[in-house]
Amino acid sequence: MTKWCEHCDRPVDGDRCEVCGNEIAEPVREPVPWRWRFFIVATVIYVIWRIYQLVSWLSH
Numbered sequence: 895m896t897k898w899c900e901h902c903d904r905p906v907d908g909d910r911c912e913v914c915g916n917e918i919a920e921p922v923r924e925p926v927p928w929r930w931r932f933f934i935v936a937t938v939i940y941v942i943w944r945i946y947q948l949v950s951w952l953s954h
């Protein structure tokens with residue numbers, strides 16, 4: 895996985911930046927919050943429901 899040097903603002907292959915010599919720490923990855931996943935799922939279900947309603951309304 896490519897790491898990122900905050901100092902040079904460039905991707906770094908390996909543990910050390912070739913430009914500034916900084917040791918690159920493992921990037922902290924924030925997991926997607928559950929609220930967001932729930933919101934996305936709810937939005938998808940809502941859109942599908944609306945499309946279903948539209949199709950059933952058009953077919954009548």
Ligand SMILES: [Zn+2]
Binds near residue numbers: 899913914
């Ligand atoms: Zn650097």
